[in-house]
Amino acid sequence: MNRSKPLTRALQYLALLGYIAFLAFPLLWMLSTSFKTPQEVVELHPSLIPREPTLDNYTSAFEQQHLARAAWNSLQVSVGSAVLTVVIALPAAYALARVRSRINTLATAWILLSQLFPFILLVIPLFIILKGASLTNSLFGLILVYVTWSLPFALWMLQGFVRGIPRELEEAAAMDGASRFQTLWRIVAPLLAPGVVAVTLFAFISSWNEFFFALVLLKRPELATLPLELAKFVGIEGIARLGPLAAGSLMATVPSLIFFAFLQRRLTSGGLAGAVKG
Amino acid sequence: MKRLTPRKVAAVALAATMAVGSLTACGSGDDSADGPVKLRFLSLAWQEASVAANQKLVNDWNAAHSDIQIEYVQGSWDSVHDQLLTSFEGGDAPDIIHYEAALSGQFAQMGYLADLKDIVPADLKGEIGQNVWDTVTTPDGAVFGVPFLLESQVVIANKKLLDEASIPVPTADAPWTWDEFAVNAKKLTKGDTFGTAWPLKQPVNRVLNLGLNYDGKYFQNTDGKNSVVFGPAEQEVPRRIHDMVYTDKSAAPDALGMGGTDPLPGFFGGKYAMLPGSIYLRQQMVEQAPEGFEWVTLPPLKGLSQNQSANPQTLSISEASEHKDEAMQFMANFLSPANQAELAKGDWLIPTGKTAGEQLVASTEGKDGWDVAVASANSLVLAPFQTVPEFSEWKSKIATPAFQEYFADTITLDELGKRLVDGGADIIK
Numbered sequence: 001m002n003r004s005k006p007l008t009r010a011l012q013y014l015a016l017l018g019y020i021a022f023l024a025f026p027l028l029w030m031l032s033t034s035f036k037t038p039q040e041v042v043e044l045h046p047s048l049i050p051r052e053p054t055l056d057n058y059t060s061a062f063e064q065q066h067l068a069r070a071a072w073n074s075l076q077v078s079v080g081s082a083v084l085t086v087v088i089a090l091p092a093a094y095a096l097a098r099v100r101s102r103i104n105t106l107a108t109a110w111i112l113l114s115q116l117f118p119f120i121l122l123v124i125p126l127f128i129i130l131k132g133a134s135l136t137n138s139l140f141g142l143i144l145v146y147v148t149w150s151l152p153f154a155l156w157m158l159q160g161f162v163r164g165i166p167r168e169l170e171e172a173a174a175m176d177g178a179s180r181f182q183t184l185w186r187i188v189a190p191l192l193a194p195g196v197v198a199v200t201l202f203a204f205i206s207s208w209n210e211f212f213f214a215l216v217l218l219k220r221p222e223l224a225t226l227p228l229e230l231a232k233f234v235g236i237e238g239i240a241r242l243g244p245l246a247a248g249s250l251m252a253t254v255p256s257l258i259f260f261a262f263l264q265r266r267l268t269s270g271g272l273a274g275a276v277k278g
Numbered sequence: 279m280k281r282l283t284p285r286k287v288a289a290v291a292l293a294a295t296m297a298v299g300s301l302t303a304c305g306s307g308d309d310s311a312d313g314p315v316k317l318r319f320l321s322l323a324w325q326e327a328s329v330a331a332n333q334k335l336v337n338d339w340n341a342a343h344s345d346i347q348i349e350y351v352q353g354s355w356d357s358v359h360d361q362l363l364t365s366f367e368g369g370d371a372p373d374i375i376h377y378e379a380a381l382s383g384q385f386a387q388m389g390y391l392a393d394l395k396d397i398v399p400a401d402l403k404g405e406i407g408q409n410v411w412d413t414v415t416t417p418d419g420a421v422f423g424v425p426f427l428l429e430s431q432v433v434i435a436n437k438k439l440l441d442e443a444s445i446p447v448p449t450a451d452a453p454w455t456w457d458e459f460a461v462n463a464k465k466l467t468k469g470d471t472f473g474t475a476w477p478l479k480q481p482v483n484r485v486l487n488l489g490l491n492y493d494g495k496y497f498q499n500t501d502g503k504n505s506v507v508f509g510p511a512e513q514e515v516p517r518r519i520h521d522m523v524y525t526d527k528s529a530a531p532d533a534l535g536m537g538g539t540d541p542l543p544g545f546f547g548g549k550y551a552m553l554p555g556s557i558y559l560r561q562q563m564v565e566q567a568p569e570g571f572e573w574v575t576l577p578p579l580k581g582l583s584q585n586q587s588a589n590p591q592t593l594s595i596s597e598a599s600e601h602k603d604e605a606m607q608f609m610a611n612f613l614s615p616a617n618q619a620e621l622a623k624g625d626w627l628i629p630t631g632k633t634a635g636e637q638l639v640a641s642t643e644g645k646d647g648w649d650v651a652v653a654s655a656n657s658l659v660l661a662p663f664q665t666v667p668e669f670s671e672w673k674s675k676i677a678t679p680a681f682q683e684y685f686a687d688t689i690t691l692d693e694l695g696k697r698l699v700d701g702g703a704d705i706i707k
Contacts, residue, residue: 038565038566039566039567039568041566042542042546042562042566043546043568044543044546044547044549045547046543060326064326064329120360123364124368127364127367127368127370128367128368128369131370136368136370212357212360215361216360216361216364216365216368219351219365219370219372220349220351221350231354231356231357232354233324234324234355235324235355236322236558237355237480237537237556238356238537239537239538239558241324241325241326
């Protein structure tokens with residue numbers, strides 16, 4: 001058994017490497033394409049490493065489309081959506097998980113039901129409502145839509161995390177004189193960190209990548225988010241300017257990757273190990 | 279792990295509130311009642327040169343017309359239909375809309391586009407042929423757009439391979455017939471090289487367009503009711519393509535599942551000698567062909583005629599726009615012959631205006647296939663399928679899978695016809 005262990009471990013690493021390569025390949029290909037000349041992009045036998053690397057695609061992407069401005073818009077919308085989603089979802093999820101009442105059952109069912117409606121069904125009524133409230137052509141209006149869209153999933157996810165926290169910890173805090181609010185923010189919230197991080201990431205990334213609502217709600221060019229700008233590299237009959245598109249897409253991917261790398265360490269759970277004995 | 283104290287929570291909430299407050303300021307401002315007329319122009323230009331040409335024309339207009347200001351909004355072909363639909367339904371449509379005749383027609387039927395019949399200037403109207411105006415005219419005579427860019431189907435060929443096979447390049451006056459095309463494709467098929475590649479991932483429009491070469495109508499209207507027909511005339515083009523792939527073996531079978539530009543690597547690599555496709559493929563030739571690669575644009579193929587369907591790009595005015603006359607003033611300027619030629623050049627398409635076409639051929643000296651491109655506009659006509667409201671549904675549910683199966687050689691020509699006709703009868707009630 002012991003003799004086979006190094007071999008097993010080696011195979012495990014090999015499988016892991018293969019999996020990582022599989023996941024990373026599209027990103028690598030995008031990176032490679034972004035540095036290729038138009039001629040190299042359509043070669044019959046393409047290579048991963050560009051033969052004559054060029055920055056023309058980046059220049060073209062930034063000159064033709066307002067990618068920096070769009071990235072700033074996307075960042076505002078994504079951070080705003082992520083923060084608001086967490087701020088609303090955290091106490092709501094706690095209440096749904098801890099307080100037992102008929103309303104909770106109804107609320108939970110409603111959350112589930114709200115996920116059944118497709119985008120296209122909602123978009124026109126939503127547009128009319130937001131227009132009535134002067135919230136079309138507004139990044140804040142878009143944030144509200146994204147928060148509404150992310151909340152059901154955030155609530156479901158955070159509920160599960162709240163249920164995983166032993167009630168005894170809260171009872172102990174109450175016995176020490178903590179109020180409900182203090183218990184939530186001083187005891188429960190820190191233990192929910194992995195859940196909060198997961199929800200933040202979900203809300204951020206889904207807002208960062210979202211295209212359709214932004215397309216419908218934002219008419220003014222100066223408010224366009226990144227996915228809207230990137231779509232402009234695709235023309236009639238799906239023909240794309242692949243080089244600038246790859247360059248623009250890569251620039252659009254980087255902030256998500258940085259955000260994820262920054263927060264993923266906090267995704268680890270286990271903070272509760274040994275919290276309640278017996 | 280650091281604790282979230284109430285103070286920190288309050289700070290986060292305050293920051294979020296401030297952010298929200300500042301973002302609210304990003305909203306739109308309403309047009310001032312006393313200021314200039316402001317018009318929103320949704321453009322679908324996407325090529326670098328075309329976007330630059332569009333923006334320049336708008337900037338020049340704005341500089342010269344302080345009373346009518348145009349806001350240029352760049353849209354995307356990929357999503358414009360949904361964008362327009364929600365805009366129309368929500369009452370916030372752009373004033374001037376760039377789109378294509380076939381799909382604009384749907385919006386016209388829904389009452390979203392203004393009738394331009396009485397406001398199109400006579401000189402602009404006279405520049406464009408009636409065959410093209412027909413594509414933007416509803417059955418009751420309303421004109422829902424001004425057509426300005428056309429697309430035709432041609433053949434791009436590898437000049438070196440043609441020369442090696444001693445095949446002369448046909449001219450616009452003496453185009454190849456389908457028979458000649460098949461014979462030459464066979465001649466060019468050697469070793470690893472196929473004579474041609476038919477990218478037919480989306481086969482319906484291509485086949486129905488080219489079907490007009492043999493007067494294939496695919497739809498007929500009897501006593502006011504549309505129905506699908508698949509007689510000898512309609513069978514010609516699909517049968518000929520099928521034969522090139524499976525009988526002559528001069529067309530590459532692997533290309534059948536490709537989109538319009540997917541065979542380019544194979545074409546540049548010498549795997550395919552000729553590439554039937556849209557006139558805009560010339561741009562890819564100029565920008566992406568390897569150094570020293572010689573290519574030539576062959577005129578549209580001829581059956582009984584060179585007829586193809588015309589589905590021009592259009593400029594329309596929203597019915598809800600309060601400034602239709604001002605919008606038309608801008609459009610007339612935007613589509614002047616010189617401007618049209620510039621726009622067509624940027625998109626590698628054909629201007630609808632006669633003078634614009636002549637100017638374009640003169641300015642380019644007919645190089646890069648511009649002579650063939652402009653001449654091909656004469657054969658573009660309104661096809662019967664363009665007037666059938668149920669065409670989109672028939673295309674996606676019936677015709678696309680049926681043609682794909684036929685070209686994959688899994689059903690016969692008779693079975694294809696039965697599927698098209700019976701499916702049409704189910705959809706067109």
